[in-house]
Amino acid sequence: xxxxxxxxxxxxxxxxxxxxxxxxxxxxxxxxxxxxxxxxxxxxxxxxxxxxxxxxxxxxxxxxxxxxxxxxxxxxxxxxxxxxxxxxxxxxxxxxxxxxxxxxxxxxxxxxxxxxxxxxxxxxxxxxxxxxxxxxxxxxxxxxxxxxxxxxxxxxxxxxxxxxxxxxxxxxxxxxxxxxxxxxxxxxxxxxxxxxxxxxxxxxxxxxxxxxxxxxxxxxxxxxx
Amino acid sequence: xxxxxxxxxxxxxxxxxxxxxxxxxxxxxxxxxxxxxxxxxxxxxxxxxxxxxxxxxxxxxxxxxxxxxxxxxxxxxxxxxxxxxxxxxxxxxxxxxxxxxxxxxxxxxxxxxxxxxxxxxxxxxxxxxxxxxxxxxxxxxxxxxxxxxxxxxxxxxxxxxxxxxxxxxxxxxxxxxxxxxxxxxxxxxxxxxxxxxxxxxxxxxxxxxxxxxxxxxxxxxxxxxxxxxxxxxxxxxxxxxxxxxxxxxxxxxxxxxxxxxxxxxxxxxxxxxxxxxxxxxxxxxxxxxxxxxxxxxxxxxxxxxxxxxxxxxxxxxxxxxxxxxxxxxxxxxxxxxxxxxxxxxxxxxxxxxxxxxxxxxxxxxxxxxxxxxxxxxxxxxxxxxxxxxxxxxxxxxxxxxxxxxxxxxxxxxxxxxxxxxxxxxxxxxxxxxxxxxxxxxxxxxxxxxxxxxxxxxxxxxxxxxxxxxxxxxxxxxxxxxxxxxxxxxxxxxxxxxxxxxxxx
Numbered sequence: 001x002x003x004x005x006x007x008x009x010x011x012x013x014x015x016x017x018x019x020x021x022x023x024x025x026x027x028x029x030x031x032x033x034x035x036x037x038x039x040x041x042x043x044x045x046x047x048x049x050x051x052x053x054x055x056x057x058x059x060x061x062x063x064x065x066x067x068x069x070x071x072x073x074x075x076x077x078x079x080x081x082x083x084x085x086x087x088x089x090x091x092x093x094x095x096x097x098x099x100x101x102x103x104x105x106x107x108x109x110x111x112x113x114x115x116x117x118x119x120x121x122x123x124x125x126x127x128x129x130x131x132x133x134x135x136x137x138x139x140x141x142x143x144x145x146x147x148x149x150x151x152x153x154x155x156x157x158x159x160x161x162x163x164x165x166x167x168x169x170x171x172x173x174x175x176x177x178x179x180x181x182x183x184x185x186x187x188x189x190x191x192x193x194x195x196x197x198x199x200x201x202x203x204x205x206x207x208x209x210x211x212x213x214x215x216x217x218x219x220x221x222x223x224x225x
Numbered sequence: 226x227x228x229x230x231x232x233x234x235x236x237x238x239x240x241x242x243x244x245x246x247x248x249x250x251x252x253x254x255x256x257x258x259x260x261x262x263x264x265x266x267x268x269x270x271x272x273x274x275x276x277x278x279x280x281x282x283x284x285x286x287x288x289x290x291x292x293x294x295x296x297x298x299x300x301x302x303x304x305x306x307x308x309x310x311x312x313x314x315x316x317x318x319x320x321x322x323x324x325x326x327x328x329x330x331x332x333x334x335x336x337x338x339x340x341x342x343x344x345x346x347x348x349x350x351x352x353x354x355x356x357x358x359x360x361x362x363x364x365x366x367x368x369x370x371x372x373x374x375x376x377x378x379x380x381x382x383x384x385x386x387x388x389x390x391x392x393x394x395x396x397x398x399x400x401x402x403x404x405x406x407x408x409x410x411x412x413x414x415x416x417x418x419x420x421x422x423x424x425x426x427x428x429x430x431x432x433x434x435x436x437x438x439x440x441x442x443x444x445x446x447x448x449x450x451x452x453x454x455x456x457x458x459x460x461x462x463x464x465x466x467x468x469x470x471x472x473x474x475x476x477x478x479x480x481x482x483x484x485x486x487x488x489x490x491x492x493x494x495x496x497x498x499x500x501x502x503x504x505x506x507x508x509x510x511x512x513x514x515x516x517x518x519x520x521x522x523x524x525x526x527x528x529x530x531x532x533x534x535x536x537x538x539x540x541x542x543x544x545x546x547x548x549x550x551x552x553x554x555x556x557x558x559x560x561x562x563x564x565x566x567x568x569x570x571x572x573x574x575x576x577x578x579x580x581x582x583x584x585x586x587x588x589x590x591x592x593x594x595x596x597x598x599x600x601x602x603x604x605x606x607x608x609x610x611x612x613x614x615x616x617x618x619x620x621x622x623x624x625x626x627x628x629x630x631x632x633x634x635x636x637x638x639x640x641x642x643x644x645x646x647x648x649x650x651x652x653x654x655x656x657x658x659x660x661x662x663x664x665x666x667x668x669x670x671x672x673x674x675x676x677x678x679x680x681x682x683x684x685x686x687x688x689x690x691x692x693x694x695x696x697x698x699x700x701x702x703x704x705x706x707x708x709x710x711x712x713x714x715x716x717x718x719x720x721x722x723x724x725x726x727x728x729x
Contacts, residue, residue: 021481021489196474199703201703202701205704223470224301224470225297225474
C-alpha cells in the first residue's frame with residue numbers, strides 16, 4: 001500500500017467541496033486523509049493531521065499551505081502536489097482577497113468569486129462558491145508566500161492555463177523555484193479541481209505511481225486524447 | 226472503394242504478408258492507416274463485406290446515430306472539422322470511414338469480399354496460415370479487428386422461424402419493407418431500439434415495444450455545429466484538438482458513476498429519472514419505463530425522443546421479453562400476445578462469445594474459443610498466451626461504458642505497433658501464461674464493487690457462463706492507455722522465427 005494522501009482544500013476550507021470528484025476516485029487506490037481548514041494557522045492544522053511520509057495534495061490556498069508545511073518540515077513529507085498555487089501572491093490575487101472584505105453580501109461575493117475562479121470554457125462545470133465565516137476567515141492566509149528553497153520532496157506542480165486568480169505565472173514560478181519539481185499544465189481556469197478533475201486525476205495517479213519517473217525540471221506533455 | 230488489384234495473386238503460389246488485419250471497421254481501418262503511415266508495405270486488411278465500415282456499414286436503420294460526440298468518436302490522427310452535429314448520424318460516420326480509407330491510400334491493402342475461414346498458427350514456420358473465402362495466405366502477425374458487436378443475436382424462441390410477417394434484425398435492416406401503416410413490434414429496448422422507435426412511430430400504424438428490462442436514459446445534448454464553428458475548426462486546427470480534449474475529459478468524469486462511488490451514482494440516477502419524469506406524464510407508463518437495477522449496470526442511453534413516443538396513442542410498451550412466436554403473433558413471457566405485420570429484432574449481438582474465436586487456432590491447434598471457454602482473457606487486453614504474434618483489438622476488457630471506443634482502439638494500436646516494431650521481422654512473441662492470468666486477476670479486482678458486477682442487472686458486459694466482466698475495462702479510459710498503451714516486452718517469450726521463413 002502506498003503512502004497516505006492528504007488533501008488540502010482552497011479557500012472553501014472544505015475537502016468535500018473542492019475534492020468532490022477527486023477524493024473518492026483517489027481513495028480507490030490509497031488511503032486518503034481529508035484536512036478541512038479553519039481560520040487560524042492552517043499549516044499547523046495540516047502538521048497535526050498529516051502522517052509522516054504522506055503525500056500532500058494542495059489546491060489553491062491549500063497548495064501554499066502544503067508547500068509551507070513541506071518547507072518547514074521537509075523530512076515529514078513524502079511527496080507534494082501543488083495545484084493552482086502560487087509562489088507569492090500577485091497584485092491581482094491581493095485585490096481578489098480585498099474583495100472578500102469589501103463585499104459584505106455573501107450571495108454577491110459568491111457570484112463575483114465564481115466569475116474569477118472559472119474560465120469561460122469551463123463555466124458549465126462551475127458551482128456556487130462557498131462564502132461563509134470559515135472562508136472569510138481564511139482570506140488573510142491568501143497573502144502567504146512559499147519558501148520554495150526549503151522544499152526537498154519530489155513535487156508535481158500543476159498550473160492552470162487560464163488561471164485568473166493566482167495566475168499561471170505563479171504556478172510556473174513554483175516550478176522554477178522548487179528544485180525537485182516537474183510541471184504540468186491543464187487548460188482550465190483557477191478551479192482545475194472542478195473544470196478538469198479527470199485530467200488532474202490522471203496526472204496525480206501517474207505521479208504517485210513513481211514521483212521521480214519524470215526527472216526534476218521536466219515538463220509533462222499536454223494530453224492529446 | 227476499389228479493392229487491391231489482383232496482380233501478384235498468382236494461382237498455386239501461397240501469398241505472404243508480414244501483417245494481416247481481419248476486419249475493416251474502425252479498428253481495422255485505424256490499424257491499416259497506422260501501418261501505412263509507418264511505411265510498412267507488406268500488409269493486408271481482410272473484409273468479408275464488399276465495403277469498409279463495420280458497425281457503421283451494417284447499422285443503417287432509421288435514426289441510427291452515435292451516442293459519443295463525433296469529435297471524440299473519430300481518429301485523433303484524422304480530425305474532421307466538418308461533423309454536422311455533436312452526435313452525427315450513422316451515415317456520416319460511415320462516409321468518414323470510407324473517406325479515411327480512400328484518403329490514406331488503403332485501397333491497395335484492402336481485400337474486400339474475403340471472409341476468414343480459419344487461421345492456424347504454424348510452429349514450424351513461425352507464421353499464421355490463413356484460409357479465406359478467396360484463397361490462402363500466410364502472415365507473420367495477425368491483428369483481429371472484428372469488432373465486438375458484429376454478429377446479430379437472434380432470440381432462440383419457439384416458432385420464430387415460422388413468423389408469418391417480415392422479421393429482421395436491426396443491423397440487417399430491410400429498407401425494401403414498407404412500414405407505412407403497418408403494425409410493427411420492436412423486440413428489445415437497448416441502444417438500437419431507442420433510436421428506431423421514434424422513427425417507426427412516424428410511419429407505422431401501431432408500434433409495440435417488447436422490453437425485457439428498462440434502460441436508463443439521459444438527455445441528449447444534441448445540436449448542429451454552425452458554419453462558423455466548422456470554419457474555425459478548419460482554420461485553427463488547434464481549436465479542434467482543444468475541443469476534443471475537453472470532450473474526452475468531460476466524458477471521463479462519468480466513470481465515477483460506474484466505480485461504485487455513491488454520490489456520483491445518486492446524481493446520475495436522479496438526472497436520468499428526472500428526464501423520465503419530465504418526458505412521461507402518465508404514471509403507469511412511467512412505472513413501466515423505470516429500471517429495476519442501478520444506473521450504469523447496463524449501457525446508459527441518451528435520447529430526447531424515445532420517452533415521448535410512448536405518449537402517442539399508437540405506441541405501446543410491453544414490459545416482458547419475447548418468449549415465442551405463433552404465426553403472426555408475438556407471445557411474451559407474461560403471456561401477452563401481439564399480432565403484428567413486421568417484427569424488428571433490436572436484440573443486440575453475440576458479445577461474450579465472439580464468433581471469430583472459433584476460427585483462430587494457436588499452438589497445438591487449440592482454438593481461441595476453447596482458450597476462452599471460461600470467458601475472454603488476455604494480457605493488456607490484446608495478447609493471448611498460446612497465440613503467438615496475435616493481437617486482438619476490441620477484445621477482452623477493451624470496451625468502455627463511459628467514453629469513446631476510438632480512444633481505446635488507438636491505445637491498443639499504439640501497443641500493437643510497439644510490439645511489431647520490437648519483433649521486427651525476426652521474432653515470434655508469445656505472452657506468458659502468468660502475465661495473462663495476472664492481468665485477468667487484476668481485472669477481477671478492478672471490477673469488484675463497480676456497478677457492472679454489483680448493480681443487479683444482466684448485461685452483455687458480463688460473461689453469462691460465470692458472471693465475469695469480460696467486455697469492459699473497469700476503470701478510466703486514461704488509465705487503460707497508461708497501463709496498456711505502450712508495449713512492454715518483459716512478460717513475453719520471444720523466440721527467433723524458425724529458419725523456414727517467408728515462402729517467397
